[in-house]
Amino acid sequence: MTELALIMVSAILVNNFVLVQFLGLCPFMGVSKKVETAIGLSLATTFVLTLAAMCSYLLQQYVLKPLDLEFLRTISFILVIAVVVQFTEMVVNKTSPLLYRVLGIFLPLITTNCIVLGVALLNANKSEFTFITATANGFAAGLGFSLVLVLFAAMRERIAIADVPRSFQGAAIGMITAGLMSLAFMGFTGLIKL
């Protein structure tokens, strides 16, 4: 149990995938103009990351390792994650139109993002991970992404109405804000050791 808690804290704060490991920066900068859309994307990302961690772990343990084909990780992870997400999207579309309306357009957007592949590959590199811990790591990566994305979107909503000097308007001030947030998250370094 403590191990799970440590993994969660590590993935959410200390080794935050966006601000410390710099994965998934594209949706972080791109979909952070409004808090509402940021929340939608956060939900979709958390969902996809958990799913990706699960199926990539199974693939790694039961297909790639026994066949000694670990060099095929990248391509087979992408394939399986894309298929599983697509499949889930169809099922959700059929069974729950409301959930589909919330997640719908974000699912295919996030599926092939580097943060998804990053979680899968980093999990595969850690030989001590079990199915449970791998899934927890994926879920926590999603929570960490959600945390910083929603915080960042809220800041950008305020910055949008602030009097920013002309040469810093738009993407420039967004980058600076992201950098400052990243600096702040560096403060968590050394909080726990895994």
Place this chain on the structure above:
Amino acid sequence: MSMVAIAVLALLALCLICGAILGFAAVRFRVEGDPIAEQINALLPQTQCGQCGYPGCKPYAEAIAGGDKINKCPPGGESTIQALADLLDVEPEPLDAVEGEVPPRVAYIREAECIGCTKCIQACPVDAIVGAAKQMHTVIVSECTGCDLCVEPCPVDCIDMIELGSNLQSWKWDQPLAPGQLIASDREQAA
């Protein structure tokens, strides 16, 4: 060599399985839209003006498919009602305009008062308003459907709805009312 063969075979098998799963899901979890609502939606003008009382054309199309009246779409006018009547095989009815025949109107922006906030541009369902942030806006008369949606968001109330007076091109005789056929406001009084 055998390593390559195993790798190729393993990927091939993986791809085939994935393809099979997606193919199965596409058949098993196909979402049937209401085909009649889709066809009705295709006939509606897609101005999303909301004058029918529904939040857009698609909801109104679904309502018609569920048995609502076909005569609640002012932007579509007589031609839309006729097309809907043909599609659904019902009698065309006169437009259910609350104040009877509304003369065609267009929005007019008093440009001296416009502060360039772009709120009316965002509200316009047919993109009939041109302008940019902090520049004055104006209405393209030929595109405006007179739907009123831009009046409400304007923070300085500089949008008027003005009637298009009839000219030599647009003037026509008043249509005679068939006996017993009442317009909506009269129906309300009679009821």
